[in-house]
Amino acid sequence: MNRKKFILIYLLVSFFAGLSLFFSLKKYSQHNFSTEKFFTLTDTVARVKDKTDNLCKYQILSEPKVGDQYIKINFWCQNQSKARSTLSLAAVPHTTAGEILKEYARIINFDFNLITQNKWYCLINDQELTETNLKQEVRPASTIDCFENKNLYRHDQKEL
Amino acid sequence: MIKKSFKFLIFISIIVLAFFLRKKNYAQIPIPGQSVDEYSYSWVGLSLIKTGMPIGVSGIPGYQNQFSKYINVDRLYQTLSSDPLSINYPWMDHPPLLGLITGGYAAISGANVFEDTTSLLIRRPIIIISTISVALLMIFCWLNFRFLTAVISGSIYATTPLIVLSSRMIQAENAIIPCLLLVMIFSSLYFRQKKDIWLIFAAIISGIATLFKLTGVVCHLYIFFSLIFYYQKFNSKLFKDFLFFLGISLPITSLFFFYGISYGSKNFFNILFSNANRFYGIGPNAIIDLIRNQRLTQHKFLPEIWLIIGWITFFLSFSKTKKTLPQSLIFISLISYLIVYLFFGSQPYGWYTFPFWPLLILSLTAFFDENLTNQKNLLLTFIIAITIFGANLARIMGIFEFQKYSTLWRFLIPATIFFLIVKYLIKKPTSRILNFIILALIFGSVYFNLYYLNQITLDFWWQNIS
Incomplete structure (x- = not known):
């Protein structure tokens, strides 16, 4: 085998392959990528993921190391079960109470409207969550508690 | 013809076994998310x-x-x-x-x-890739040693629990392993037949290995060292071969650069240099950590006697001045990856060590092959085989359950060792029975691998490994 001839042809072919990869990737990404598509990829819930209507079934187990840039979300159910989660505020797109709860519903995969439909009683830092403060920015290290009904208390504490 | 078909049937059976062991509970163990x-x-x-x-x-x-x-x-x-x-x-x-x-x-x-x-x-594609690695390991042994060696190495690599579990993980190292094994196969064919086609194949695969991860450069290093071994000195033939090899492999590697700069050269080089400045955490402790701790991720350990003994046989081969071509290729591959590991090494994630494992199994089986074929070092070979057997037995049995066999163990092993020493002293050839005993110990240990793997359920994982 004539090695020199082989390498010469091979290098030429490789160079054109590299160039065509460069231009085709550039063109393909310019035509197909957008910030919306990025958020679709990262934020859309899987088709096969189980959707729950029991808001105490799942919790987020992590305690993110973010100083005070977190929010605690606790759901307390009638059957004495609970789901206690801590979310990093840096990972939540909008930091109003309503948007945080929507993001939480997306992560856990339950219908956000269940909170209002089933008349959950929610507090933020022990203040009742109303239509008004749902749209207000929450301060770091806040706690949202949602009870399946108004007469419930935090099971792991003596009383509300 | 019948003999050939029978061998082929055994070869396929080991591959099928490897596939099913890797497939069982693959989506649950290792726990998804332990490595994001x-x-x-x-x-x-x-x-x-x-x-x-x-x-x-x-x-x-x-x-x-x-x-x-x-x-x-x-x-x-x-x-x-x-x-x-x-x-x-x-x-x-x-x-x-x-x-x-x-x-x-x-x-x-x-x-x-x-x-x-x-x-x-x-995880499905990686199971296929890992199963191919088992086949390639066996092919290397079959080409360079003999069929029995291929069966031993294949059985060990197919069934060792840590290797089976690691083979399910999507890590670039699991894709670099078959590339390195292929390059080893092609290089051994090149050194025997001196046909350029094998060097071309080795170069193509080496280039592809770097497209999985830049540590795939181990294939380049391996070829360089094996050419030095083959030519025994730095002559023009060595450089001609290596330049020819690089002329084919580097253009494939360069595709990563074309790919990277198509998204902006600033971002690409930022990350490349940032990667180069990563935390370098292994330091001088690296070798001890590498031999002592068999990791799956950063904090998940599963001790494997096969690998520890593999390291011992590797160190034993240091003292061996006259190595055969296959023995040298295994030695060179281990040295090459050791250099890459120490050079790229950052935090000791388990997967950085994955490529050592098939090479250690090769080193171990080359050791068995040499001593069993030539009927030498049988005392050492027996001690190594019984150590592997004992460690595997202890893993599945536990210390208390073992007590009923302790007397047998206590007397039988010293008696065998004593018998071997006497035979050695009176310079009488050892009977072939010892070969069968050593082989029985090896295959018994493989059976214990299977037994242990069968125990690994989600509960077992959380209680014993996580």
Whole structure:
């Protein structure tokens, strides 16, 4: 085998392959990528993921190391079960109470409207969550508690 | 003809066994999310196919587009205490080939978004790749030693629990392993037949290895050292061969650079240099840690006697001045990866050590092959075989259950060793029976591998390994 001839042809072919990869990737990404598509990829819930209507079934187990840039979300159910989660505020797109709860519903995969439909009683830092403060920015290290009904208390504490 | 068919049947049986062992509970163990790299690789491939933009998880500074995100694939946040993921684009931590395989498979199977890439889906291609590694390991032994050696190495590599579990993980090292084994096969054929075609194949595969991860450069280093071994000196033939090899492999590696700069050279070089400045955590403790701790991830350990003994046989081969070609190729491959490991080494993640494992199994089986074929060092061979057998027995039995066999163990082993020493002193040839005993110990240990693997369920994992 004539090695020199082989390498010469091979290098030429490789160079054109590299160039065509460069231009085709550039063109393909310019035509197909957008910030919306990025958020679709990262934020859309899987088709096969189980959707729950029991808001105490799942919790987020992590305690993110973010100083005070977190929010605690606790759901307390009638059957004495609970789901206690801590979310990093840096990972939540909008930091109003309503948007945080929507993001939480997306992560856990339950219908956000269940909170209002089933008349959950929610507090933020022990203040009742109303239509008004749902749209207000929450301060770091806040706690949202949602009870399946108004007469419930935090099971792991003596009383509300 | 019948003999050939029978051998082929055994070869296929070991591959089938390897496949089913890797497949069993593959989506549950190792626990999905214990290494988020598995998802990251697949997301890079999926996003590249769907949008033309590689999007993945990175902890490296230097990215312009960085987002903290909760992506609850496989209900990751309900099974493990995981922080939100740092998502970056265009992701340039590593070349995208592995991502294109696992993410591409996910895309073909209907995945559209990141949460669709469950471990049930994305781990399938890596199981195939890891099974191919078993076949290649056996082919190397079959070509360079004999069929029995291929069966021993294949049986060990197919069944060793840590190797089986690691083979399910989407890590670039699992793709570099078959590349390195292929390059070893092609190089041994080149040195025997001196046909350029084998060097061309080795170069192509070496180039492809670097498209999985830059540590794939181990193949280049291996070829360089093996050429030095083959020519015994730095002469023009060596340089001609190596330049020819580089002339073919480097253009393939350069595809990563064409790929990277198509997303902006600033971002690409930022990440490349940032990668080079990564925390270098292994330091002088590296070798001890490497031999003593068999890791699956950073903090998950599963001690494997096969690998520890593999290291011992590797160190024994240092003192051996006259090595055969296959023995030298195994030795060179281990040295090459050791250099790459120490050079690239950052935090001691388990997967950095994965490529050592097939090479250690090769080193171990080469040791058995030489001593059993030539009827030498049988005392040492017996001690090594009984050590492996004992450690595997202890793992499945436990100390209290073992007590009923302790007397037998206490007397039988010293008696055998005594018998071997006497035979050695009176210079009488040892009977072939000892070969059968050693082989029985090896295959008995392989059986214990299977027994232990059968015990590994989710509960067992949480209680004993996690």
